[in-house]
Amino acid sequence: MTDQTIPTMGADTSSTVATPAGEPILEVDNLRMYFPIKSGGLIRRTVGHVQAVDGVSFQVPVGGALGLVGESGCGKSTTGRVITRLYKPTGGAIRFDGRDIGNLKPRALKPFRRDIQMIFQDPYTSLNPRHTVGSIIGAPLAIHNLVPKKQILSRVQELLEVVGLNPEHYNRYPHEFSGGQRQRIGIARALTLQPKLLVADEPVSALDVSIQAQVVNLLQDIQREFGVAFLFIAHDLAVVRHFCPEIAVMYLGKIVEIGERDRIYRHANHPYTQALLSAVPDVKQAAIGGRRERIRLEGDVPSPINPPSGCRFRTRCPLAQEICARQEPPLLQIGPRHKVACHFAGELGQHPFKPVTARLLGVDDQGNPDPGAGPPTELFTQPGFADTWFDIKGRSSVEP
Amino acid sequence: MTTGTELESHFIATDLGPEAPEDRKVASKSPTQLALARFRKDKLSMVSFVIVVFYFLAALAAPFLVQAGVLNPFTTHDELLDANTLPLGGFGGISWDHPLGVEPGVGRDVLSRVWYGITFSLAISLSATLLAVIIGVVAGIVSGASGGWIDAIIGRIIDLTLAFPQTLMLLALSSVALAFITEVLGVPAGDPARALYVIVVLGLFGWTGVARIVRGQVLSLREREFVHAAQLLGASKMRLYFREILPNLWAPILVTFTLIMPAFVSAEAALAYLGVSIHPPTPTLGNILRDSLSYAQNDFVYFFSPAFLIAVIVVSFNLLGDGVRDALDPKGHQ
Numbered sequence: 001m002t003d004q005t006i007p008t009m010g011a012d013t014s015s016t017v018a019t020p021a022g023e024p025i026l027e028v029d030n031l032r033m034y035f036p037i038k039s040g041g042l043i044r045r046t047v048g049h050v051q052a053v054d055g056v057s058f059q060v061p062v063g064g065a066l067g068l069v070g071e072s073g074c075g076k077s078t079t080g081r082v083i084t085r086l087y088k089p090t091g092g093a094i095r096f097d098g099r100d101i102g103n104l105k106p107r108a109l110k111p112f113r114r115d116i117q118m119i120f121q122d123p124y125t126s127l128n129p130r131h132t133v134g135s136i137i138g139a140p141l142a143i144h145n146l147v148p149k150k151q152i153l154s155r156v157q158e159l160l161e162v163v164g165l166n167p168e169h170y171n172r173y174p175h176e177f178s179g180g181q182r183q184r185i186g187i188a189r190a191l192t193l194q195p196k197l198l199v200a201d202e203p204v205s206a207l208d209v210s211i212q213a214q215v216v217n218l219l220q221d222i223q224r225e226f227g228v229a230f231l232f233i234a235h236d237l238a239v240v241r242h243f244c245p246e247i248a249v250m251y252l253g254k255i256v257e258i259g260e261r262d263r264i265y266r267h268a269n270h271p272y273t274q275a276l277l278s279a280v281p282d283v284k285q286a287a288i289g290g291r292r293e294r295i296r297l298e299g300d301v302p303s304p305i306n307p308p309s310g311c312r313f314r315t316r317c318p319l320a321q322e323i324c325a326r327q328e329p330p331l332l333q334i335g336p337r338h339k340v341a342c343h344f345a346g347e348l349g350q351h352p353f354k355p356v357t358a359r360l361l362g363v364d365d366q367g368n369p370d371p372g373a374g375p376p377t378e379l380f381t382q383p384g385f386a387d388t389w390f391d392i393k394g395r396s397s398v399e400p
Numbered sequence: 401m402t403t404g405t406e407l408e409s410h411f412i413a414t415d416l417g418p419e420a421p422e423d424r425k426v427a428s429k430s431p432t433q434l435a436l437a438r439f440r441k442d443k444l445s446m447v448s449f450v451i452v453v454f455y456f457l458a459a460l461a462a463p464f465l466v467q468a469g470v471l472n473p474f475t476t477h478d479e480l481l482d483a484n485t486l487p488l489g490g491f492g493g494i495s496w497d498h499p500l501g502v503e504p505g506v507g508r509d510v511l512s513r514v515w516y517g518i519t520f521s522l523a524i525s526l527s528a529t530l531l532a533v534i535i536g537v538v539a540g541i542v543s544g545a546s547g548g549w550i551d552a553i554i555g556r557i558i559d560l561t562l563a564f565p566q567t568l569m570l571l572a573l574s575s576v577a578l579a580f581i582t583e584v585l586g587v588p589a590g591d592p593a594r595a596l597y598v599i600v601v602l603g604l605f606g607w608t609g610v611a612r613i614v615r616g617q618v619l620s621l622r623e624r625e626f627v628h629a630a631q632l633l634g635a636s637k638m639r640l641y642f643r644e645i646l647p648n649l650w651a652p653i654l655v656t657f658t659l660i661m662p663a664f665v666s667a668e669a670a671l672a673y674l675g676v677s678i679h680p681p682t683p684t685l686g687n688i689l690r691d692s693l694s695y696a697q698n699d700f701v702y703f704f705s706p707a708f709l710i711a712v713i714v715v716s717f718n719l720l721g722d723g724v725r726d727a728l729d730p731k732g733h734q
Binding site for chain 1: 431624625626628629630631632633634635636639644647648
């Protein structure tokens with residue numbers, strides 16, 4: 001199972017310590033981020049909450065990479081920002097290297113700042129236009145007082161070389177660089193403190209397509225060379241597929257499906273994931289003369305202020321039935337490293353007609369409490385993956 | 401409005417030095433370079449800029465010229481006055497020795513007095529502007545960047561300051577404040593204490609506009625990703641405010657500076673007229689104007705000189721401020 005976690009690392013990358021899958025660098029447990037909505041006027045009462053992230057759990061292995069995908073406004077960027085503690089989470093735990101950093105005060109957080117860094121989406125606003133490249137990349141060293149002032153420059157030049165820029169350009173300003181070069185500067189800044197985890201918030205979506213591949217390859221080289229773990233947030237499924245051995249799909253603040261790359265891309269079980277994947281242009285499919293059928297979702301994403309009851313996707317889901325409005329589907333493990341949150345989980349075209357989760361939740365097929373069904377089954381709700389899983393075809397627990 | 405040549409001029413071939421061959425030959429101009437180019441193109445702004453520079457040079461030179469004896473703002477010339485103490489000769493007694501005539505009453509050289517007066521007027525208004533801008537920028541950054549109750553409190557302080565009847569306050573408090581300045585702070589009584597009083601009062605009441613403009617800018621700046629990046633690196637609040645945000649504010653600060661300065665020049669003149677600022681015999685444009693008003697009918701040249709100099713500096717500074725604003729913010733105005 002360990003090998004499957006980090007297949008991109010290859011067998012020859014001896015520098016990366018292949019840790020057991022049980023030792024994640026980052027573990028996010030039931031993370032919630034609600035933004036209060038204040039009324040206008042003198043006394044600003046809280047009149048509601050934007051539930052941007054609502055109960056998200058996942059793990060990122062040491063030196064591994066987890067892709068977080070979803071459409072705009074689904075909370076994936078917010079998740080990244082909460083993990084880097086730009087925001088204080090409303091609830092849940094962020095365990096980094098075994099310690100919960102979710103509730104730390106800014107002062108106590110400072111040592112962790114060295115280990116978690118972020119690559120931003122827009123290279124045009126993420127670099128201070130009034131600072132030289134040298135002072136941008138050297139800022140982390142100056143802030144943390146790590147090296148004497150005289151050595152900052154040599155370290156900056158070293159980093160510029162790592163990201164493929166001319167080390168002599170440390171004295172230039174960001175406006176003298178192109179978008180791709182600026183993103184490289186942003187990456188160099190994130191690397192300065194030699195972090196253990198990099199949160200990449202759509203690192204290539206603001207870049208020209210021809211540059212995207214270069215930057216993604218650079219990130220991959222960095223991962224291989226320094227063993228940095230990545231939380232890769234993107235809406236470009238192709239980029240995520242290239243980069244991440246594990247992928248989580250988010251919809252309206254919740255993870256709807258999470259699992260290994262191949263499970264997600266070839267055996268997606270959630271109707272939302274299937275719709276998302278059907279929208280990706282496929283060259284191979286075009287070459288053999290056919291077009292995959294696209295699943296068109298009707299309507300807009302509902303408001304995260306007042307999300308739908310039960311399953312949040314039900315308002316746009318082609319499979320939705322009564323139970324979907326009554327019961328929230330649990331994130332159910334259906335394979336060795338595959339979890340899905342759907343009452344009618346199944347591969348495209350093979351969705352069951354009866355909810356697979358009814359018996360587990362102790363309800364009948366319409367989602368009403370069913371006294372005859374017996375008590376609800378104890379479900380595995382930890383961020384990682386359990387050794388046993390639920391087989392949706394056989395409708396029973398399976399051990400490997 | 402944007403012509404082809406203007407577009408082309410945004411991209412210039414720059415000499416990149418020895419490593420040039422491997423670099424791109426075409427470099428884009430920085431925003432600063434673009435603003436400077438726009439400013440240079442604006443004739444009115446350039447003229448007012450030259451005038452302002454001229455004033456400052458004159459103000460800097462005056463003390464040395466007085467010391468060297470070229471300017472004699474304190475020497476009286478009874479022999480040039482008639483029985484009514486009005487200057488002999490036409491146009492306020494204009495002659496080669498006294499190009500702007502002599503003062504009625506005691507017969508001091510008007511040119512020397514207004515020239516030296518520029519020095520004091522500009523020194524006071526410049527110091528007051530600096531004080532106002534510093535207070536305003538700090539208050540604005542802290543207010544905009546921290547938000548919440550700090551923002552609310554600073555906002556209320558601004559409202560309160562604006563609602564204060566400052567001119568009345570200035571007059572009413574002057575004797576108490578002057579006593580405080582001389583006795584507690586140990587500033588020499590007389591002109592230094594009065595000058596300090598005017599500077600502090602103008603500064604303390606003039607920062608509100610700066611604070612509001614800066615706060616507005618900071619509200620948009622703090623959402624930029626480079627601020628988040630600095631936060632992620634664990635930067636302190638001081639670093640965030642003054643190393644990351646402040647350098648991005650120099651354009652609005654420069655504009656407000658050039659727009660506050662003329663207001664303070666005329667405010668200083670008004671205060672001098674009311675007798676709060678530096679007193680004669682030390683000249684300021686304001687107290688010369690006050691003195692000359694009583695002779696306005698009999699000696700027009702004497703009245704005209706300080707009034708004209710004040711008008712020119714105020715207009716030039718205002719035009720300069722407009723020009724700077726237009727140059728730095730090409731989308732707004734016009």
